[in-house]
Amino acid sequence: MIRVHIPAPMRGYCEGKDVVEANGDNIRQLILALDCSYPGMKDALMDQDLLKPDVAIAVDGHITPLGLLQGLSEVSEVSFFPAIGGG
Amino acid sequence: MTTMDKKAEDLRVVGTRPVRPDGADKVTGRARFGDDIHLNNMLHGKMLRSPHAHAVIKSIDTSKAEAMPGVRAVICGKDFPVIEHKMVAQGEAGLADMRDISDNCMAKDKVLYDGHAVAAVAADNPHVAEEAVKLIEVEYELLPPLMNVRASMADDAPQVHEHSFPGAFIAPTEAHIANASRIHMANGDIEKGFAEADHIVEREFNTETYHQGYIESHITTVDWDSNDNLTLWTSTQGQFEIRDNLADVLEIPIGNVKVIPMEVGGAFGGKDRIYLDPVAALLSKKAAQPVKMAMRRDEVIRATGPSPGAHIKVKMGVKADGTIIAADYHLAYEAGAYAGGPIFLGVVSSTSRYNIPNLQVNGFDVIVNKPKTRPYRAPGAPQALFAVEQVIDELASLIDMDPVDFRIKNLTRSGDILLPGFPLAPLDTEALLQSVKAHPHYTAPLEGENRGRGVSYTMWFNLGAITSARLSVNPDGTVHMSSSNPDMSGTRMTLAMQAAEALGIDVAEFSANVPDSDSIGFAMPTVGSRTTYSTGIVVIEAAAEVLAEMSKRAAMIWEVEPDSVSVADGVFSSGDKSITFKELAHRMLDTGGPITVHKTGSPQSFIPAVAAHIVDVEVDVETGKVEILRYTAFQDVGKAVHPDYVEGQIQGSVVQGIGMALNEEYFYDDEGRLKNASLLDYRMPTSLDVPMIEAVILESPNPAHPYGVRGCGEISIIPPASALANAIHDAVGVRMDSMPMSPHKVCAAINNKS
Structure with a gap:
């Protein structure tokens, strides 16, 4: 199962848990699976069929530029958080 | 391969x-900089700017300006395409509404800050353009300005925008807050953590708005040709960001826009957004001639993105053995006139360097009637550090522990989970602080009255x-x-x-x-x-x-x-x-x-780097002036590609950090008009204000780069304010709760103490 770290603003969707588990071959499938267990997750992260532009995703500690298309393994760890920048 | x-x-x-x-x-x-562009038949554009911080535009009459000899084009907000809400990822700047970006370039229905562009003229020479601008008549209906985050977040505050999007950060804002979006991040059990603490320190801080202070102002030249192709020569941090923003705002194909980046005379985060570009483009289209526009210094300070002022509350609990067991931060940052300041970076930078098991941060992105904030070298971090690193210093003192040892005990180390939920990438955080302890500066005698030494430690990330x-x-x-x-x-x-x-x-x-x-x-x-x-x-x-x-x-x-x-x-x-x-x-x-x-x-983001600074000061208790006696900056750069450049980046960052710490701030009057829009009155440090800054380079390789390189351009602007505040406390025993720590504030703090 894929471990998903849930940021504080989204824990209301999943009974206050900071880590949940789900399956999916890529981020899109993972979000859809999360939404089945915890309704509202999809709308928090996606705008129709696209990842919201202010959401960043880390897979196994690395920020991915592939967004919803990022592939996952059964032992992946995934984090969602706001996109970052600098000056 | x-x-x-x-x-x-x-x-x-x-x-x-x-x-x-x-x-x-x-x-x-x-x-060749932006001002070195001279094209055949080139016109010069000048802007009319609002003298009011918050007002409805009732009418604009440009007829007298248009009739002036030598004037070739006049435009105002109605000449811009009407942009519907279009949220676009701006990379380093987060999410932005293209309608806001368009409105920031030229007001349509309302002006939202002193200096907001209202209309523009293109003429045969800049003098004619300046005179013509004075002939434009604008009728305003004044509205009360909201000039700081507490005023904007008050329950009875008027709503600045009717259309501003709430809850910009992943999930909807939990409760409606006037003019603000909220980000909430947390780990552990905050109440249990504070219950286990032996000492708790709780303090409140304010910081003022300050500017990047690049020497070259914003300059752009645009040629809109007869085939509707645009060529821009401009001073920018990103030719593609300018191109794409311009195409969005003018609703033209990206393929019709070519941006030529000129040499950059300083930017520090402030030159990745369009300001003059669409205005010069529309003037060029209307006049069928190329148009150059250059901001005066007062326009740069009044109308381009400063770094936000902030209101910060910090509560931290420590156990007697030196373990930080709980922390609760409230960070309210000015966004400026439109949503989307560096609040998330403030949240991350306030938390990432210490491993605190029970942690809560509430960040607020707050609309005020000031120019839209823009990134400034490690945006959002110096404000947070000014607050948190002072409380760290106080906690170390409470348990009688060396301040560097206290930081080492609580360090985030490689593999520790950061607040966003992923592990810290490989980096030897302890080596940096051990080098601080081993450096002669840390143990050098500091004799004389009203002299003190301060340290500060920070973590920052490469994009x-x-x-x-x-x-x-x-x-x-x-x-x-x-x-x-x-x-x-x-x-x-x-x-x-x-x-x-x-x-x-x-x-x-x-x-x-x-x-x-x-x-x-x-x-x-x-x-x-x-x-x-x-x-x-x-x-x-x-x-x-x-x-x-x-x-x-x-x-x-x-x-x-x-x-x-x-x-x-x-x-x-x-x-x-x-x-x-x-x-x-x-x-x-x-x-x-x-x-x-x-x-x-697309290399990895969130590559960490760390820095720590030591500073010695002498405080003049009569005048409140803080003199810097010695400064040493330690920074881990992974591998210094060109050590001279790295030292220059460290020293330049420190000087800017000293400026925001001791002098630089926007002064607004009660009507929201900026009173110090010149470099005489907006006081940046000169070579006489700072001593030699010793740069100590550490090299803990970054495994994401073939040679171990980490970025080095921002991080050393973060610690100076907090290191100086801690040094002032060591010198005269007062905690500075307001930045900049200008002489009158230092005097007031000393007088209040006595």
Whole structure:
């Protein structure tokens, strides 16, 4: 199962848990699976069929530029958080 | 492909100090900046700006200006396309509404800050344009201005925007807050954590708005030709960001816009957004002539993005053994007139360097009637550190622990989970603080009255993001390198050094440029300490492909299998045959033609770096003036590609940090009018205000980069304010809760204490 770290603003969707588990071959499938267990997750992260532009995703500690298309393994760890920048 | 990784001891070019190739041209005036563009039939544009901080535009009459001889075009808000809400990821700047960006370039229905653009004129010369601007008549209906975060967040505050989006950060804002979006992040059990604490410190801080202070103002020249193609010459951190924003705001195809980045006379985060560009474009279209626009200094300060003022509350609990057991932060940052300031970066930077098991941060992005904030070197971090590192100092004192040992005990270390939910990438955080303790400055005697020493420690992150580069081998063995990121700090050299390292040739064999937006692949702007690190990776990957292609050519010449060809230090070999890079380049055209590799990539983001500073001060208790006696800045840069440049980045960052700490602030009157929009009254440090800043470079390799490089351009602006505040406390026993710590505030604090 894929471990998903849930940021504080989204824990209301999943009974206050900071880590949940789900399956999916890529981020899109993972979000859809999360939404089945915890309704509202999809709308928090996606705008129709696209990842919201202010959401960043880390897979196994690395920020991915592939967004919803990022592939996952059964032992992946995934984090969602706001996109970052600098000056 | 052969791995391009090299250990530090094997590096031949990286780590040396070649003479800067653009230095002489810049100091003799040969380098071409935005103001050096002079086109045939070029007009000069000038802007009319609002004298009010918050008002409805009732009417604009441009007829007298249009009738003035020499005036060729006049525009105002109604000449802009009507932009519906369109949320666009701005990379380093987060999410932005293109309607807000358009309105910030020229007000449509309301002005939202003193200096907001209202109308513009293009004329035969700048003097005529300035006179014509004065003839434009605007009728305003004044509204009460909201000039700080507490006023804007008050329950009875009027709503500045009818359309502003709430809850910009992943999930909806839990409760409606006037003019603010909220981000909430947490780990552990905050109440349980504070219950276990032996000591708790709770303090409140305020910081003021301050500006990047780049010497070159915003300058752009636009030629809108008869085929509706636009060419821009502009001073920018990102030719693609300007291109794409302009196309969105003017609702024209991206393919019709070409942006030529000029040399940059300072930016520090403030030049990645359009201001004058669409205005000059519409004037050029209307006049059918090219138009140049340049801001005066007062326009730059009044109307371009400063760094936010903030209101910060910090509560931290510590156990008697020195473990920080709980922390609760409230960060309310000005966004300026439109949503989207650096609050998330404030949240991350306030928390990332210490491993605190029970942690809660509430961040607020707050709309005020000031210019839209823009990134400024480690945006959002100095404000947070000013607050948190003072409380850290106080906690260490409460448990009678050395302040550096206290920080070491609570360090975030590689693999620890950061607040966003992923582990800290490899970095030797303790080595940095141990080097602080071992440095002679830390234990040097500090004698004399009212003298004190302060330290501060910070963590910051490199952006990776999309970037592009091209290497072209010339027939004489020289190499031309094009990189997609405007050069603000010597990156043409640092990228060429990495390419030279990878190719095994001398960096003197390179020429380098930053092409226009038509002539190289897309890239995010030069921001987030990313170019030497991120574009460096892409340049090294391009070099690997050049070597692979040249190996094939050598194999062709020698009639051997390509796999049998090896290359080291610029020499290709197979068996007893060998040929140098230069000799093989001579054969390029008769072995298959030119060798050019264009490479695009998106290296990892969130690459960590750390810095710690020690500062000694003497406080004049009569005047409140703080004199800096000695300053030492420690920074882990992974691998210093060009140590001179790294030292320059550290020293420049420290000087800017000192400026915001001790002097720099926007002064507004009760009506929201800025009263110090000049460099006489907006007091930046001069060479007389700062001592020699000793830069201590540490090199804990970054495994995400073939040579271990980390970005170095931002982090050292973060610690100065908090280090100085701690030094002032050590000198005269007062905690400074307001930044800048200008003389009158220091005097007031001393008087209140006594």
